[in-house]
Structures are given as structure tokens and as C-alpha cells.
Amino acid sequence: MFSLKITEEQRIAREMSRKFCAKEITPKADALEKGEEKIFPVIRKFLLEVQGTGLIETVEDLEEWVQGREFITRNLVSIEVSKALPGFALSMGASLELCSFSILATGSREQQEKYVLPLVHGEKVGCWGLTEPEAGSDIRAMKSTYKKTPDGYILNGQKTFITNAPIADIFVVYAQGEKGYSAFILERGMTGLDTSPPFEKMGMQSSPTGAIYMDQIKVPKENLLGQEGQGLFDAFRVLTNERTVTPSLMIGIMERALQEATKYAKERVQFGKPIIRFQAVQFLLARIWEKLLASYSMLFTLGQMTELGLDTTLLASAAKLFTSEAATQSALDAIQVMGGHGYMREAGVERLARDAKLMEIGAGASQIQLMILGRKLLESDSVEPNPLFFGPSLFAKKE
């Protein structure tokens, strides 16, 4: 049966996430943004106490956990986190949805045991490095190289704009070699591996972003991730996952923007009445809500398709594109509703606009998502436009 009826468990899960955020994140949000407090101890607490990952002791537990995670619950929980602090969601996402996910998707059992377990426990911090100074949207232009040696590989090159790189313990990176693009797992402490300090940036300031430097790193052969030469296909799978989790991040921002702006509009009196009485203000708020509702619909459809095993790549692109642009616009509109106060840091809404903007760039810029959709129209003779009629997932487990 097709049902989005919220269950008691989902309600409780959302409530717990909300409670955690109110107690552990919101009071520290400013300090986390200014770098006065470290983000990862809070993420660890969240993973252990809300996600309950401490119970995952073996690879079998891990598989059971991954299978058992239900789409709506996961997203309800993330939306709350993003509402409290998008940078928190971003850093946690880079460790779990990018780094861990890539190892879960194509890693060996040994790799999952060695790397994913400490990552889901929040004991170790993960990052995922694809982007390079000269290879952003054009990822095939990557300059990082690997060379096969008798006992492993030698890696050289540089990655940049990598979430968590400055604090990471475990790195998944991509490089080019004889057999094409391949992925490797690196560990902090390997000779020749270094990272930059966190870059100063527009938003998402609680999430450290930096560069990875690879200088003649000797990588043991068991640290090859997935099949040699399959790197870009595997990376595409990780990117699809990232685009699937982006809507919850953006929905969190929109909900927060809507709530803050609505509350303010009811309190702020001009021309003798609360400004929410002016239709021009109501319409700004209604536009935010409209975008939020549309984003929810996309998210639910993505959830249903994921559970049905349908190919989500196109909808994930469209959802990432739509929700990120909608979130930036919503945050800007919320500032408009709040006037000068909204422009002030203290109100906490200008931060939402700065944070939202990232997702129009990361995980493939908006133009790239449009290209993915456009190319599909160009290349297929007749395109099925209805997502429920899309084919099976490209990443269905090959047993």
C-alpha cells in the first residue's frame, strides 16, 4: 500500500532529534560557527545517543543497520538537525553519506570493518575527496595520479574544497592511473598525506573545508576501494546519494526561514498593525511555504522510488537543483520579511541564506544538474517524464 501516514516511531524520532538539537546544538550554534567549539564531539554524541550507532559492533550489524534505516525517519531526523545548524548536517553528511557510504557501497568486508565502524561511531572523522583545483565540474580533468607498485600504489596530487579534510582521520580520494580513475582509502598519518587549515568561507562555517595534499603516498594494495578503473562510476553513485540527502538539508533551512519570518511578521508592528496583515508580506511567506511543500513532495517521491529500487539519478538531480535554489531564495525572502533585523547576524536568518547557497554549488553545481537533465532529453529518442515509470536503479546490488 502506498502510504505516507506518519507512524508513532517516526513522530518520536523527530521529537528526539528536535530535543537533541535544542539542548546540544542550538545553544552552541554561534560558538560552533565561530570555531570556538569543535563540531565533531557534538556529531559523535548525536551518532551514539540519537542514532544509537554504539550498538553496531560487526559488519553484519552494520548491514542490518543500513537495511533497517527507513527513508522517512532518516529524513525527519536530518531535517531537524539542519534546522538547528546546516553546517552540522554537512559535516556529518560528509563523514557518513559520502565517506562511509562510498566504502559501504564498494568496499571489502575488511575495509568496512576497519573504516566504516569507527566512522558510524563518530570515533573517526571521514571525508571524501573528488574535487581538485583544476577539476570541479569537469571531474575527468583530475590531475591526481596513482601508480601501481609491487605491494600497492603511489599517490600524488591535490584535492580542494573538501568537507572535513582539515579534521579527517579517514579519506576516500580519487586518482587517475593506467586503468583509468580509481578510488583509494587513506589514513591520517600516512607519509606524504597532509591537509590545509580550514578555509574561510561564506557560510557553513561550522563545517571545516580544506585541501588534501598527496605527495608520494605509499598506499597498501588493500586500500584500493572498489575495482580499479571503476572510480568515476562509483563516485557517481556517491554523488547520487549526496543529491538524495540534500533535500532534507534544504528543507531544514526553508522550515527555519519560514518559522522565523512568520513569527517576526506577527510581532513586528508598522503602520499600526503587525506586518503579516499586509498581503505583500503574506505572499512572501506563502512563497516560502509553497517551495517547502514542493520540496517535501520531491523528497517523498525520492523515498518511494528508493524503496521500490527505481533509478533515482534524474530525480535526485532535479530535487537537489530545485531544493537548493528554493532554500536560498526562501532564506533571502525571510530576510526581506524581517527587514533590517533580518539582515543582522543576531536574527540568525542571514546565516541560512549563506548556508543554503553552498548547495547550489556542491555535489555538482546547478548548471551541471541542468546539463544532466538536458542531456537526457537530448540523447533519448523518447523520454519517460514520470519518475514512477523510470527503470530500475543503476546501483542495484550485484550479488
Added chain:
Amino acid sequence: MKVLVCMKQTPDTEASIKIAADGKGIEEQNIKWIMSPYDEYAVEEAIRIKEKQTGETVVVTVGTDRVVESMRTALAMGIDRGVHCVDPAFLGSDALATAKILASVIKTENPDVVLCGRQAIDLDQAQAPAYLAEILGWPQVYSVAKLELKGNAAVCNRRIEGGEEIVETSLPCVMTCDKGLNEPRYASLPGIMKAKKKEIKKWALAQTGLAETDVGTAGAKVKTLGYLPLPDRPPGKVFKEMETADMVKQVVKLLREEAKVI
């Protein structure tokens, strides 16, 4: 050690409360309901006792179907099972009638310790636990901020004005939990999934052994005549466009003559 927790569901601390049209209650629709925060300390303490010494934990709640969600939250935190006291006859129970219902469960369950919150944050009466201890004939320790169980006795630190009082009590007993006793855990996602399968037994009037006249509106010794909202705060006065010294004079004058505080 068997620990039983009496838990009440209350409106969220941040809910904006509106008086119902008949003036006899509050508007229950559209507000968020939570486990009364002091009861969370009781739930947490029960789980910790079990973690330390094994045994069983039970949560008991009197209320309509709506309270099940809060009970399920207690189960998700780690309580083993629940008893939900629900019957149309229970509606309108005062603290004494509620205590009678709870006592009927406790007599069957035979726990070593009954933990309650210090007070429910809605009506702030803090009466049910005392009635409960009286009905059961058990000792009662109120406002416990530290608890140590030693065999058949408990040593409790109680919050009192300006310090703490240390009391020893025999078991079984009723204790009410205060802030500082512990840091309640979050219900984790696996805990929430596990709670789905835990038992919540229904407990109706027939099971209590009480008469219809003991409980609900019929059994209530306290009759609530009505509820009044807090009076609206009168708007503040703003003095503008005068010299500061004159403004101060005006303010002092009002404080003296109108507010009569100086």
C-alpha cells in the same frame, strides 16, 4: 530489583495554553504533548538501576489514548514494558483518584521502588506520589537529587532550602525525582524501533478493583470550578521627547504613585 515509574503526559513547556470554551479545561487540540520533564528523571533513574543491578522496569500512566506516545518514548529510552490505565470512568480524576488507580497497578506489580517526578509541570500539585505512599502504606521521599540503593534500603539526598538533606529509607518506597538526579538519555533510533515490540498492557476500571465512585469526576474530592487565563499585561509607557531628568522624574512618580513599589 523491580522499579516502577509513574509517568504523566503534560503539554509541552513551550505550548501556548488556551482555556477551553466551557472554562473547565484547556484546549487539548493542536498542542504538543510530552512526558512531564521531572518524570524523565524517574524514567532515566529506573533504567540506570536496572543497568546496574538487573531486574525489571515498568512505566505506568493514567490517561487517554494520546498518552501512549509518551509511554512509547519511555520504552524507547529503555523501560521494559508499560501499563496504560485507560477507562472512560477515569476521566476527571483528581490527584487522589489518580493515586488510587496507580496503587491498584502497584499492588499487582509489587515493585521494590516506585519512582515519580517531583511534580507534573501542568498542574504543579505534587500530590499523587504522597497519596500513593499513603494508600500503599509505604515510606515516601520527596525531591530526590541523588539516590543510592543498598540492599533493602535506599539513601537519598533531598533538595532542601540552602542545601541537601540525606535520608535513609527502607524498601519498598515511593520516591519523587528532582532535577540533578541524572541526565535523561535520548531515545535512540534503535531504541524507538525496539519499543514498537514492547508490551503496553491496558488496565481498566474492572482490573483496579475500585468502584466507579472512587475514580473520575465521581471520585474526585477536588472540584475544579474553572480556569482563568493570566491577565493581559498592561502595555508599557514610553517617555519620549523630553529631557532625561524630566523622564526620570516621571518614572519615579509613577513608581511611587501608580505601581506603589517605592
